[in-house]
Amino acid sequence: xxKTTQPPSMDCAEGRAANLPCNHSTISGNEYVYWYRQIHxxxxxxxxxxxxNNETNEMASLIITEDRKSSTLILPHAxxxxxxxxxCIVISLHTGRRALTFGSGTRLQVQP
Amino acid sequence: xxxxxxxxxxxxxxxxxxxxxxxxxNLNHDAMYWYRQDPGQGLRLIYYxxxxxDFQKGDIAEGYxxxxxxxxxxxxxxxxxxxxPTAFYLCASSTGTESYNEQFFGPGTRLTVx
Numbered sequence: 001x002x003k004t005t006q007p008p009s010m011d012c013a014e015g016r017a018a019n020l021p022c023n024h025s026t027i028s029g030n031e032y033v034y035w036y037r038q039i040h041x042x043x044x045x046x047x048x049x050x051x052x053n054n055e056t057n058e059m060a061s062l063i064i065t066e067d068r069k070s071s072t073l074i075l076p077h078a079x080x081x082x083x084x085x086x087x088c089i090v091i092s093l094h095t096g097r098r099a100l101t102f103g104s105g106t107r108l109q110v111q112p
Numbered sequence: 113x114x115x116x117x118x119x120x121x122x123x124x125x126x127x128x129x130x131x132x133x134x135x136x137x138n139l140n141h142d143a144m145y146w147y148r149q150d151p152g153q154g155l156r157l158i159y160y161x162x163x164x165x166d167f168q169k170g171d172i173a174e175g176y177x178x179x180x181x182x183x184x185x186x187x188x189x190x191x192x193x194x195x196x197p198t199a200f201y202l203c204a205s206s207t208g209t210e211s212y213n214e215q216f217f218g219p220g221t222r223l224t225v226x
Contacts, residue, residue, distance in 0.1 A: 043217025102154030
């Protein structure tokens with residue numbers, strides 16, 4: 001699976017959009033981009049995933065560049081409850097092992 | 113409500129003792145996973161199982177053992193051979209289908225070796 005690079009931390013004002021970048025320059029054609037988040041001392045929570053098209057759900061939007069070498073997770077109106085560590089993961093669903101490989105992620109602090 | 117549960121939430125163990133962490137899911141998922149998380153770090157895979165009565169080692173399986181006798185249960189035993197077992201342990205499950213891999217995580221068990 002391709003490796004990802006994320007900034008270690010970011011701040012965002014409550015009510016503003018939080019844009020979390022992820023670099024995955026070695027991604028291959030059959031690998032998906034997944035985002036999870038982990039609130040302190042809890043299990044990670046799935047947010048969104050995509051292959052090459054932009055995706056949106058009730059939690060967030062995922063923007064993937066045309067060359068697929070980077071992506072941005074957008075939380076449109078951040079709240080204090082969005083304070084968490086956000087993990088960008090690249091995974092191929094066509095291999096036998098589908099376990100997730102988490103890096104250190106980005107610690108998002110939403111400020112009141 | 114469907115979900116995945118882990119027990120206990122906190123566990124203390126003396127050095128040299130084996131301990132078993134419970135993981136149960138009622139989501140009818142085929143695949144289950146055990147991860148370990150150390151402070152300030154991401155998750156590392158210990159073991160995973162894609163079907164009943166079958167499981168594979170992950171990246172850090174040494175000192176751990178698992179069983180998968182029932183679809184809904186995937187207990188993890190931390191043996192005395194595990195050199196540094198103090199960590200946060202997370203269990204997860206997924207449908208295991210080809211096109212989708214959302215994993216549902218339990219609340220975790222925090223193991224401390226005294």
